[in-house]
Amino acid sequence: MGLGTIIATEGSPSTSEFSFVLHSDVKKGQYVQAEHRQGMLFGYVSEICKSNRYFERAESVAEFEKNSGMKNFPSDSWEYVVGLVKILGVYNSGRFERAFSPPSPGLKVANADSEILRTFLGFTDDGLDIGTIEHHDVPAKISMTRLLQKHFAILAMSGAGKSHLSGVILEELLDRKKEDGRVAVVVIDIHGEYSGFAHDPKYGPLTKVIAGKEICIPLKKISPELFCEWIPNLSVPQRDVLRHAVSALRKDNFNFHQLLAAIDEAGVSSDSVTRALKRSLMELRRYRFLSKTRENPRLLSDVKPGNLLVLDFSEIDSLRKKQILVSLVARRLFRLRKQSKIPPFLLLIEEAHNFAREKAEEREAVSRSIIETIAREGRKFGASICLVSQRPVNLSTTALSQCNSHVILRVTNPNDLDHIQMSSEGIDSRVVKSITGLKVGEAIFVGEAVNYPVFISVRDRKSEKREKGAPLHRQAIDFEQAKEKKEKGAEAFL
Ligand SMILES: Nc1ncnc2c1ncn2[C@@H]1O[C@H](COP(=O)(O)OP(=O)(O)OP(=O)(O)O)[C@@H](O)[C@H]1O
Numbered sequence: 001m002g003l004g005t006i007i008a009t010e011g012s013p014s015t016s017e018f019s020f021v022l023h024s025d026v027k028k029g030q031y032v033q034a035e036h037r038q039g040m041l042f043g044y045v046s047e048i049c050k051s052n053r054y055f056e057r058a059e060s061v062a063e064f065e066k067n068s069g070m071k072n073f074p075s076d077s078w079e080y081v082v083g084l085v086k087i088l089g090v091y092n093s094g095r096f097e098r099a100f101s102p103p104s105p106g107l108k109v110a111n112a113d114s115e116i117l118r119t120f121l122g123f124t125d126d127g128l129d130i131g132t133i134e135h136h137d138v139p140a141k142i143s144m145t146r147l148l149q150k151h152f153a154i155l156a157m158s159g160a161g162k163s164h165l166s167g168v169i170l171e172e173l174l175d176r177k178k179e180d181g182r183v184a185v186v187v188i189d190i191h192g193e194y195s196g197f198a199h200d201p202k203y204g205p206l207t208k209v210i211a212g213k214e215i216c217i218p219l220k221k222i223s224p225e226l227f228c229e230w231i232p233n234l235s236v237p238q239r240d241v242l243r244h245a246v247s248a249l250r251k252d253n254f255n256f257h258q259l260l261a262a263i264d265e266a267g268v269s270s271d272s273v274t275r276a277l278k279r280s281l282m283e284l285r286r287y288r289f290l291s292k293t294r295e296n297p298r299l300l301s302d303v304k305p306g307n308l309l310v311l312d313f314s315e316i317d318s319l320r321k322k323q324i325l326v327s328l329v330a331r332r333l334f335r336l337r338k339q340s341k342i343p344p345f346l347l348l349i350e351e352a353h354n355f356a357r358e359k360a361e362e363r364e365a366v367s368r369s370i371i372e373t374i375a376r377e378g379r380k381f382g383a384s385i386c387l388v389s390q391r392p393v394n395l396s397t398t399a400l401s402q403c404n405s406h407v408i409l410r411v412t413n414p415n416d417l418d419h420i421q422m423s424s425e426g427i428d429s430r431v432v433k434s435i436t437g438l439k440v441g442e443a444i445f446v447g448e449a450v451n452y453p454v455f456i457s458v459r460d461r462k463s464e465k466r467e468k469g470a471p472l473h474r475q476a477i478d479f480e481q482a483k484e485k486k487e488k489g490a491e492a493f494l
């Protein structure tokens with residue numbers, strides 16, 4: 001369908017841009033094409049301006065005002081709309097090249113062909129169906145390998161649709177066929193938003209939800225190094241004592257008392273060394289995830305291709321406990337993957353700024369080092385990470401810079417915007433300007449996953465959403481109603 005006609009203006013058409021008079025509705029950001037000697041010229045509408053020669057001259061405006069209401073004044077017919085197009089390339093038999101000559105004025109401009117769009121952006125038929133390309137009815141099917149292999153981050157302010165988009169990506173991963181390659185997915189679910197998958201008729205059988213309080217691990221499976229990571233400020237003698245005690249016990253299952261006894265035995269050198277060490281271990285014990293034999297989740301059997309494992313942390317209050325559990329799970333996942341004992345996986349971490357914090361004291365940084373390690377080395381082993389965060393400023397720059405694709409939804413905080421611009425390669429000023437204007441559910445994909453930054457309207461969820469946090473007035477009404485009901489019940493009883 002024709003959208004307009006290329007016009008000659010000062011300096012355009014050139015090999016990088018052209019203007020066209022619009023015959024029909026065109027949106028800023030829409031992709032367009034025009035015939036060209038080399039093939040099909042392809043670009044996007046970077047701006048739309050209105051012009052009316054009649055109102056350019058002071059005397060004609062004054063005349064118009066004087067005779068306001070003049071019925072036969074033809075000012076309307078002088079108004080026209082001009083679209084400015086940035087040329088992105090020329091498409092010729094499946095390939096893109098640079099335009100070596102400008103298009104001719106007078107040529108017709110049309111809406112971009114969906115095949116050209118897909119090739120240009122790098123979408124694949126077996127890709128993840130995230131939604132549609134903004135202003136086009138073309139599915140945005142992002143290659144799974146390109147998105148996951150070099151990790152990705154979903155960044156946006158609160159309420160912009162990060163968890164919704166994560167849910168959409170999970171659905172797509174669970175929907176994949178065996179022959180297309182399926183990964184296992186593990187989600188660190190901070191607000192209990194992903195348990196809906198377990199109640200869904202389609203995804204339920206593929207989903208296992210484990211409450212954070214149920215997570216436990218036999219002491220035998222914890223290496224002395226991991227203990228040292230959890231208790232970072234141990235002195236060299238304390239580390240020695242701990243290593244000695246744990247190594248001696250690890251041949252068999254052992255419980256906490258046996259660990260303390262072994263430390264007493266190993267730590268003859270000085271009383272204060274062992275006492276402080278035991279105190280730190282007691283703190284770990286209070287988090288109630290260390291056991292003699294119980295193990296949950298059993299990663300070897302719970303991490304399966306095309307399946308989802310949700311670790312629901314919504315009932316854990318202590319941030320430190322959450323960090324310790326993330327470090328435990330991430331470390332074990334990565335080790336098992338390196339040994340090829342579990343399939344390639346995606347580990348999606350909500351509120352990632354709490355687990356890979358840029359400026360953290362050592363004690364607060366327990367989970368950061370393993371997240372950074374997977375971000376750096378995971379690619380070779382099929383271990384992918386997705387960091388979801390509303391505070392990108394607080395996210396480890398090492399981890400964030402290893403996320404080769406960034407998905408950005410609405411952000412308005414200037415600090416966050418600056419940080420995103422600095423850490424996302426391929427974001428130009430056009431994209432940055434658009435971020436604050438995004439609506440809920442609109443996302444920009446940049447980086448490895450796509451050939452060119454693209455605006456995507458994220459599709460609806462197929463599975464049931466479990467949202468936490470009803471509107472405030474609803475919560476207030478519910479509270480009072482529940483209270484009244486209780487009081488009435490008590491009166492009736494009396
Ligand atoms: N593409 C979309 N289509 C329809 N509704 C959406 C879409 N994206 C988000 N929403 C709705 O917007 C609301 C906020 O979305 P969501 O919970 O995903 O935000 P969030 O960025 O994860 O917020 P928070 O930082 O608080 O976790 C939800 O009610 C969600 O259902």
Ligand SMILES: [Mg+2]
Pocket residue numbers: 162163164
């Ligand atoms: Mg969320």
